[in-house]
Amino acid sequence: MDEDIEMIGGGGNDERMLEWENGLPNESELTPLSQILVPPELTLAFSITPEPCRSMGDVIRASERTILRLCGRQDPFPCSSSNLELFPSRLPLVYGEEDVQEHELTPRTPAMDDTESRKIQKNDYNEDVEVDSSLRMLNSSNADNQSAGTSKRPRLVWTPPLHKRFVEVVTHLGVKNAVPKTIMQLMNVEGLTRENVASHLQKYRLYLKRNQGEGPSTSDNSLFSPSILKSTGSGRMPPSTTQAPAPAPPAQLEQPPTPPLPQMSYGGVPLLPISALGMGLGQNDQVGVKAGNSAGVGYPGYKFHHYNISKDQQRDRPGITFDSMLHPHVSNTDR
């Protein structure tokens, strides 16, 4: 969005601004910032941190901040100054059992670069802050082990947002053409390695195989459940490569006594399909975590945000392409 703003107001000055302001919804047409987006019942039911109550003062400060930013000046009201965190940047991350709960606010991860850089992937903007930051954490945190190049990156946790991205990419590529390297590249997630993807892909395929033919099982709340792909704040899935995970190649002969559907646990916490929040998700993998903007769903050390994999690609684009993902802002020469 910043981009949009800059594009519009960028080359302009005050006059221009007045100009483009014409046509914009007026006050009465806009949803008041003070309006609660997530009903109390839901925040309670899903342990969501309720949105802070915004006062008029908050709104005004936010406006001023925005204006000043557009004018290229300093932000007189650092976000933290008020409870108005429009863009909570980072959130706690949790790695497997150790729950490293750090609030990384710095964009970069200076720490391990050298030794780990090999695997560092592209980074760049991406409002996919969540996915991004969580992985970034994977690289940085553990200040202890990166000392002598013997660092081991913490095991990756496939959080729903991350998995979602994964599935979107796989889906777009077509399950048959989706291979680790390509997936990794298209996902464009910093720190994600081919190995990470390969491993997950193996599991994903297993999942698809097991569910061949069968429609979404109502009891399938696993991370792999299609429900997790449904409406997620950021947008909908392009109809393109279809969202149905498996075109199911040759119907496997085997389909014995219907083995139990693969269920994944999520830190032992049976996550509910938070469809109401546009977060289909069930129990699933372990925690990992991430944080992003907007309301976060609270799971054990877990936060969700808007996951705009592609505000450009996804959205009403027929043949969605992952162009932008293919052109990471950061050179993608690594690996």
Add this chain to the structure above:
DNA sequence: CGGAGAATAT
């Protein structure tokens, strides 16, 4: 020789 995918390890 890199990489995909399966097998195995943790």
Add this chain to the structure above:
DNA sequence: TATATTCTCC
């Protein structure tokens, strides 16, 4: 179980 690592084969 979920993810990582190793092993095979292409």
